Amino acid sequence: MSEVRTKAALAKQAAATLNRMTTEQKNDALLRMADALIADQNEILAANERDLARGEENGTSPSLLDRLKLTPDRIAGIADGLREVVALPDPVGDLLESFDRPNGMHIEKRRVPIGVVGMIYEARPNVTVDAAGLCLKTGNAVVLRGGSAAIDSNRAIVETLRKALASTALPPDSLQIIEDPNRSSVDEMLKLNGLLDVVIPRGGAALIQNVVQNATVPVIETGAGICHTYIDDTADYAMAEAIALNAKVQRPSVCNSMETLLVHEAFAKRHLSALADSFRAKSVELRGDSATRNLVPWSNSATDEDFATEYNDYILNVKVVSGLDEALDHIRRFGTMHSECIVTETKENAERFLQEVDAAAVYHNVSTRFTDGFEFGFGAEIGISTQKLHARGPMGLPALTSTKFIVTGNGQVRG
Amino acid sequence: MSEVRTKAALAKQAAATLNRMTTEQKNDALLRMADALIADQNEILAANERDLARGEENGTSPSLLDRLKLTPDRIAGIADGLREVVALPDPVGDLLESFDRPNGMHIEKRRVPIGVVGMIYEARPNVTVDAAGLCLKTGNAVVLRGGSAAIDSNRAIVETLRKALASTALPPDSLQIIEDPNRSSVDEMLKLNGLLDVVIPRGGAALIQNVVQNATVPVIETGAGICHTYIDDTADYAMAEAIALNAKVQRPSVCNSMETLLVHEAFAKRHLSALADSFRAKSVELRGDSATRNLVPWSNSATDEDFATEYNDYILNVKVVSGLDEALDHIRRFGTMHSECIVTETKENAERFLQEVDAAAVYHNVSTRFTDGFEFGFGAEIGISTQKLHARGPMGLPALTSTKFIVTGNGQVRG
Numbered sequence: 064m065s066e067v068r069t070k071a072a073l074a075k076q077a078a079a080t081l082n083r084m085t086t087e088q089k090n091d092a093l094l095r096m097a098d099a100l101i102a103d104q105n106e107i108l109a110a111n112e113r114d115l116a117r118g119e120e121n122g123t124s125p126s127l128l129d130r131l132k133l134t135p136d137r138i139a140g141i142a143d144g145l146r147e148v149v150a151l152p153d154p155v156g157d158l159l160e161s162f163d164r165p166n167g168m169h170i171e172k173r174r175v176p177i178g179v180v181g182m183i184y185e186a187r188p189n190v191t192v193d194a195a196g197l198c199l200k201t202g203n204a205v206v207l208r209g210g211s212a213a214i215d216s217n218r219a220i221v222e223t224l225r226k227a228l229a230s231t232a233l234p235p236d237s238l239q240i241i242e243d244p245n246r247s248s249v250d251e252m253l254k255l256n257g258l259l260d261v262v263i264p265r266g267g268a269a270l271i272q273n274v275v276q277n278a279t280v281p282v283i284e285t286g287a288g289i290c291h292t293y294i295d296d297t298a299d300y301a302m303a304e305a306i307a308l309n310a311k312v313q314r315p316s317v318c319n320s321m322e323t324l325l326v327h328e329a330f331a332k333r334h335l336s337a338l339a340d341s342f343r344a345k346s347v348e349l350r351g352d353s354a355t356r357n358l359v360p361w362s363n364s365a366t367d368e369d370f371a372t373e374y375n376d377y378i379l380n381v382k383v384v385s386g387l388d389e390a391l392d393h394i395r396r397f398g399t400m401h402s403e404c405i406v407t408e409t410k411e412n413a414e415r416f417l418q419e420v421d422a423a424a425v426y427h428n429v430s431t432r433f434t435d436g437f438e439f440g441f442g443a444e445i446g447i448s449t450q451k452l453h454a455r456g457p458m459g460l461p462a463l464t465s466t467k468f469i470v471t472g473n474g475q476v477r478g
Numbered sequence: 479m480s481e482v483r484t485k486a487a488l489a490k491q492a493a494a495t496l497n498r499m500t501t502e503q504k505n506d507a508l509l510r511m512a513d514a515l516i517a518d519q520n521e522i523l524a525a526n527e528r529d530l531a532r533g534e535e536n537g538t539s540p541s542l543l544d545r546l547k548l549t550p551d552r553i554a555g556i557a558d559g560l561r562e563v564v565a566l567p568d569p570v571g572d573l574l575e576s577f578d579r580p581n582g583m584h585i586e587k588r589r590v591p592i593g594v595v596g597m598i599y600e601a602r603p604n605v606t607v608d609a610a611g612l613c614l615k616t617g618n619a620v621v622l623r624g625g626s627a628a629i630d631s632n633r634a635i636v637e638t639l640r641k642a643l644a645s646t647a648l649p650p651d652s653l654q655i656i657e658d659p660n661r662s663s664v665d666e667m668l669k670l671n672g673l674l675d676v677v678i679p680r681g682g683a684a685l686i687q688n689v690v691q692n693a694t695v696p697v698i699e700t701g702a703g704i705c706h707t708y709i710d711d712t713a714d715y716a717m718a719e720a721i722a723l724n725a726k727v728q729r730p731s732v733c734n735s736m737e738t739l740l741v742h743e744a745f746a747k748r749h750l751s752a753l754a755d756s757f758r759a760k761s762v763e764l765r766g767d768s769a770t771r772n773l774v775p776w777s778n779s780a781t782d783e784d785f786a787t788e789y790n791d792y793i794l795n796v797k798v799v800s801g802l803d804e805a806l807d808h809i810r811r812f813g814t815m816h817s818e819c820i821v822t823e824t825k826e827n828a829e830r831f832l833q834e835v836d837a838a839a840v841y842h843n844v845s846t847r848f849t850d851g852f853e854f855g856f857g858a859e860i861g862i863s864t865q866k867l868h869a870r871g872p873m874g875l876p877a878l879t880s881t882k883f884i885v886t887g888n889g890q891v892r893g
Contacts, residue, residue, distance in 0.1 A: 079810065079834070164854070168844050168848065260866050276694050283867070299889075301889075313891070417884050417886075421593065423883060424883040424884075425884055426885045427886045428887050428890075429583050429887035433885060433892060438579070439579070439585060451593060451675050452675075452676055452696045452867060452868040455881050466870050467836075467839070468838060468849075468870075469832050469840055470844050470848060472842070472844035474717040474844075475845060477848060
């Protein structure tokens with residue numbers, strides 16, 4: 064059997080044991096994992112050095128090398144992340160519904176682990192630990208397939224975590240890492256129906272699209288965000304400027320940052336020139352429609368392709384619209400249903416926007432940058448779902464559970 | 479543009495309007511649809527006659543022709559089904575979570591329509607109306623692709639329903655039917671990411687597997703059930719016999735009927751011969767393992783292939799097991815995670831079975847035949863999910879909804 068199939072089968076066996084673990088047993092395992100990361104940090108840092116050296120040889124960009132790099136401080140932070148998951152409530156076993164039927168049978172719907180989760184991600188070793196912690200806390204086994212650029216780090220981390228599990232009630236086989244660096248190992252994971260219960264991709268658009276297009280295993284799609292902020296006629300200027308700047312420049316590289324600013328024509332006449340200067344002061348390139356370019360002559364011109372692009376960079380599209388309806392149309396056409404904001408003092412417009420925009424998170428007078436499991440207070444995040452099934456928006460621990468109907472009676476048969 | 483893409487795009491446009499409809503508007507539409515089915519029944523019956531005549535020419539089996547056949551009584555029943563959906567609570571808008579964050583922003587999580595649902599099913603015209611009613615009640619547009627053997631009936635039904643919608647607040651384009659009888663129209667639907675938000679297959683194993691294997695659109699898998707009943711050492715004989723017979727013969731053709739009976743060896747010694755006679759009296763063919771054949775010499779022999787087969791017929795596999803652990807192993811190996819039952823008077827064994835068996839519905843001393851939206855009291859059923867994401871088990875109206883986070887504030891930005 065291939066590495067992928069062998070390890071997924073071991074994970075599935077382990078999942079049958081994990082299903083029986085108590086919250087205390089799972090928390091004990093997470094704490095031991097955290098301690099082991101600190102205890103083994105020299106081995107992990109040495110493995111990480113090999114990844115970094117290989118990355119430098121291969122001409123990897125400094126920003127990617129920085130994502131890959133581990134330090135004692137970063138390992139301590141990753142270990143603390145595991146300890147924080149210990150403190151979160153365990154959703155497994157939660158009673159969601161409970162009712163009796165006229166024939167006397169009693170039905171409960173309870174949260175249960177999903178089973179085996181496949182994680183496909185890029186070269187960030189912290190995701191290896193995060194995913195392991197969140198999956199084990201929810202009683203799931205996990206098959207990890209990180210980017211090949213981080214393979215030495217990930218192998219060392221998983222070896223440490225599995226060693227830690229050996230002294231707990233949880234089977235070490237709950238954690239599996241795929242070492243085969245070829246793309247074919249990803250493709251094989253995507254077709255493992257019966258062994259993997261779900262695949263969660265985390266990374267850039269190409270990685271996610273490969274998973275969505277090729278998986279026969281159910282997928283939770285995460286990621287792509289072409290987010291808009293619409294500034295309405297009645298918006299407060301200071302608030303609109305603060306929200307728009309925050310949505311663009313506080314961290315442009317992430318999915319909940321703004322790519323396109325839509326501005327009501329009346330507001331634009333009064334304020335767009337000043338607002339554009341504020342973006343220029345933050346080194347943001349503006350790409351505008353013709354109305355924008357009339358008001359902001361130094362802006363470049365925006366094409367439909369620009370409106371459909373997730374820059375994740377210091378670039379912003381700007382479009383002047385006749386009002387709420389045109390803003391809604393634009394978002395319907397170009398949005399990725401991630402996070403969308405209206406800034407307005409007009410209550411009816413806010414209500415229409417919040418109802419009519421079809422997105423994971425809709426905002427009134429709040430920056431889109433808050434779409435995040437920690438900012439929402441979930442205490443953890445396995446990703447941000449941009450699909451509509453199972454989970455939508457920031458996914459905390461409950462998103463890693465399924466449900467089961469438990470029916471008890473005294474001999475009921477169907478007539 | 480192809481028929482499929484054109485109609486899906488119209489459905490998507492309609493979904494943006496449906497999203498704003500009130501419960502009253504949706505209920506009004508369903509009542510008018512019910513009335514229209516009765517008013518137009520002559521046209522519908524005439525179309526159905528054409529399907530039936532074509533089916534007879536093609537040598538379609540009597541049981542399939544019966545599923546296809548409409549009568550005034552059946553149309554009245556289908557219309558009543560729509561009226562029953564009117565009486566059900568509308569899940570759209572339901573507040574699932576509500577909380578404030580330290581920065582003063584308020585977050586609500588509410589149910590919203592999924593958007594556009596694709597239904598792929600076989601030649602049962604009642605599914606056309608059921609799916610239309612359940613999707614519209616939850617604010618979803620629907621693209622219907624029924625079996626080609628029912629195309630005249632389905633076309634007439636959808637024409638009637640769309641005509642009824644024209645006099646309501648709901649856009650007629652909310653209901654689309656694909657008329658292209660070629661398999662390629664199904665294949666095209668499965669890849670319509672961006673237009674369809676989910677595809678739900680309903681039908682036999684081949685139809686469902688085609689959808690699961692080829693869809694890039696998210697799927698809710700329904701259907702296949704290899705269900706077991708395990709009779710434990712301490713089971714009450716009369717109860718065990720009643721439950722086992724009911725699970726097999728009350729309606730063998732459906733997914734929640736039993737395919738394999740697992741019997742504790744001590745119970746088998748005392749009772750298997752008598753129990754087998756009861757199945758024989760109901761014309762059930764038994765296929766047993768060697769221990770079963772020793773106790774029931776007239777039974778045929780069961781292979782692993784038999785244990786992996788969903789008969790949906792008067793055939794039953796029987797296996798004698800040493801106890802609960804062997805029963806759990808067998809279910810883990812051959813079960814399809816649909817519905818599984820233990821009959822026992824031993825509380826600890828019941829608890830272990832209910833926790834450790836990984837299935838949509840687990841039963842203690844109750845027949846597996848109850849896995850059904852109506853039997854569970856949901857008042858409707860779009861199908862029975864056998865996957866673990868989004869919905870698991872019988873799916874009522876809430877399974878046809880997604881969620882949205884609605885965030886309101888007064889200028890919050892991320893620091």
